[in-house]
Amino acid sequence: MKLKNLAATLAAALLGVSGAAQAAEVLKTENASMNVGGRLQLLGFAQKLDDGARNNERLYLFLKQGRLTLSGNVEDWRYGVMLAFGGEDEIKAPTPGISLGLLDMYVDVPVKFLGNSYVRVGQFRVPYGRERLTESGTLLFADRSIQNLAFRVGRDVGATFHTQAGPLVAGVGIFTGGGRDIPERYLPQTLGTPMMVLRAGVDTGIGEDVFATRDLQAVPDKLQLAFFVNGFYVKDSLVGHSTVFNTKSSEKPLLINANWNPFIAQAPFTLGRLWQVGADAAARAPVGPGVLSGEVEGNFGVYQNDYGDIRVAGGRAQVAYQWNPVQVALRYALVLPDEQFAVGETRITGKRAIQEVTPAITYSFKGFGAKIIADLPIQLGTPVIFEEAVGSYLLTEQPDQTSLLKKGAPISRQNVIEARLLVQASF
Numbered sequence: 001m002k003l004k005n006l007a008a009t010l011a012a013a014l015l016g017v018s019g020a021a022q023a024a025e026v027l028k029t030e031n032a033s034m035n036v037g038g039r040l041q042l043l044g045f046a047q048k049l050d051d052g053a054r055n056n057e058r059l060y061l062f063l064k065q066g067r068l069t070l071s072g073n074v075e076d077w078r079y080g081v082m083l084a085f086g087g088e089d090e091i092k093a094p095t096p097g098i099s100l101g102l103l104d105m106y107v108d109v110p111v112k113f114l115g116n117s118y119v120r121v122g123q124f125r126v127p128y129g130r131e132r133l134t135e136s137g138t139l140l141f142a143d144r145s146i147q148n149l150a151f152r153v154g155r156d157v158g159a160t161f162h163t164q165a166g167p168l169v170a171g172v173g174i175f176t177g178g179g180r181d182i183p184e185r186y187l188p189q190t191l192g193t194p195m196m197v198l199r200a201g202v203d204t205g206i207g208e209d210v211f212a213t214r215d216l217q218a219v220p221d222k223l224q225l226a227f228f229v230n231g232f233y234v235k236d237s238l239v240g241h242s243t244v245f246n247t248k249s250s251e252k253p254l255l256i257n258a259n260w261n262p263f264i265a266q267a268p269f270t271l272g273r274l275w276q277v278g279a280d281a282a283a284r285a286p287v288g289p290g291v292l293s294g295e296v297e298g299n300f301g302v303y304q305n306d307y308g309d310i311r312v313a314g315g316r317a318q319v320a321y322q323w324n325p326v327q328v329a330l331r332y333a334l335v336l337p338d339e340q341f342a343v344g345e346t347r348i349t350g351k352r353a354i355q356e357v358t359p360a361i362t363y364s365f366k367g368f369g370a371k372i373i374a375d376l377p378i379q380l381g382t383p384v385i386f387e388e389a390v391g392s393y394l395l396t397e398q399p400d401q402t403s404l405l406k407k408g409a410p411i412s413r414q415n416v417i418e419a420r421l422l423v424q425a426s427f
Contacts (some may be wrong), residue, residue, distance in 0.1 A: 007163050024427065033072040039137050039369075041065035046419040047394070049384060054391040064422065065136065067103075077117070078108040087197045089268040102181060103155060105342070117163035120173075123180050125200040125211060126153040127171045129229045130280035130297050131316060133212035140320050141375050142420035145358045146382075146396050147314040147331035150239055151276060151299040153232065154251025155180040156195065162210040168199035177234040179248040185240070192235030192244070202230030206282060223285040233275040237304075254341070255303040255310060259402045261341045263307040272305035290323030310338045315370030328363040343405035348383060352413065354396065355380040369426035377418045385411045 027034035041064040048057050066086035082104040106122030130145055132152050158175030177195040199210050205224035207214045236245045245256045246265055258265040278299035285292050298315035313336040320329035333356040337349040360375035383395040385404050393401040
C-alpha cells in the first residue's frame with residue numbers, strides 16, 4: 001500500500017510541477033509531501049600549460065550541471081530522485097550519444113523498532129568519503145579536488161542500513177560494485193563478492209547523517225565537530241566476456257581504470273579485489289562576525305589480482321571563512337600514485353606526488369539560491385600527455401588519454417595553472 005501511495009505522489013508532482021517554478025513544496029497532504037528543486041551551473045574555465053602543438057592557453061565554457069530533484073515522504077517512508085540534464089553526464093563507448101541521466105532514485109524504509117533508523121534501497125551515493133558525498137551544489141570550489149579522481153566511489157545500486165543515536169552515526173551497505181544505471185543483462189557469470197561498505201562516526205552538532213547530508217544552518221553558537229571512518233571491500237565477478245570492474249561505465253577510481261591499471265584487463269581475466277579505507281572530519285565555529293570551517297580527509301586504496309597489485313594514498317584539507325554574503329576558502333590535495341600505473345610497459349606517473357593548491361572566493365546573492373564561485377587551481381607535478389599534431393592533455397582531467405601511450409606519445413610532469421568561474425542558480 002505504501003508503494004502505491006509513493007507512486008501516486010510522484011505522478012501527481014510530475015504532472016503539476018510546471019506551476020511551481022520557485023516553490024520548494026508542491027504537494028502537502030496529511031500523510032505525504034513532495035518538494036521539487038533544481039540547479040543550473042555554468043562554468044567558465046581557463047588553463048595554461050606547455051602544449052607544443054597548439055595554444056598554451058585554453059578557454060572553455062560549459063553547462064556544467066542542469067538538475068532536477070524530487071524529495072519528500074509518504075507517511076514514515078522517505079524518497080529522493082535526482083535527474084541530470086545537459087552535458088554533464090559521462091558518455092562511454094560502445095554507445096556514444098546515449099546519456100543515462102538518472103543519478104538518484106531511492107526509498108528510505110523506516111526500521112521503527114530501532115528508533116531513528118532506515119534502510120535505503122535503490123540507486124544513490126555509496127556512503128564513503130566526505131568529499132564524494134558532499135552535494136556538488138554546496139561545494140566551496142568550482143569542482144572536487146584531484147584526490148576525488150583517485151578514490152571516488154560514486155553512485156551504485158544497492159541497500160544501506162543507516163542509523164543515528166544521539167551523536168553516533170553509522171551505515172552499513174551492500175552494492176553491486178558496477179556503478180549506476182546498470183542495464184538488464186542476463187549473462188553467464190562467476191560470482192565474486194558484492195561491495196560491502198561501512199561508514200561510521202560521531203557528530204556533535206553539524207547535523208549530518210551517514211551520507212554527509214545536512215540541513216541548512218544559521219551561524220553556530222559554539223564549536224561543532226564531525227568525525228567518520230570509511231571502508232569498503234569488493235571482489236570482481238566474471239560476467240559474459242568481461243568483468244564487473246571492466247564494464248563499470250562512470251565514476252571509476254584510478255585503481256580500476258584499465259587505462260591506468262595494467263593488471264585489471266589482462267587476459268585471461270582473474271577475479272581482482274578492491275578495497276579502500278579512509279577517515280574524514282569537519283568542524284564549524286563562530287569566529288568574529290562570521291563562521292570558520294574546516295575539513296580534512298585521507299584515503300588509502302589497494303587493487304590486487306593474480307598479475308599484481310597497485311596501491312594509492314592521498315588526502316585533502318581545506319579551510320574557509322564565511323561572512324555573508326562572501327566566503328573565502330583554501331584547499332590542498334595530494335595523491336601518491338603507484339609506480340606500477342602503466343600502459344603496456346610505459347609508466348604513467350612513477351612515485352612522484354601529484355598536488356593541488358586552490359584558493360577560492362564565493363559571493364552569494366539573495367533569492368533563487370544564486371552564487372558565483374571563482375577559484376584558481378594550481379596543480380603541481382601533474383602528468384600531461386602529448387598527442388602528435390593535436391596537443392597536450394592534462395591527465396587529471398582526461399585520465400583515459402593515457403591510451404595514447406600505446407602509440408608512443410610522450411608524457412611529462414608539469415605545473416599547471418587554471419582559473420574557473422562558476423555561476424550557480426538553484427531553487
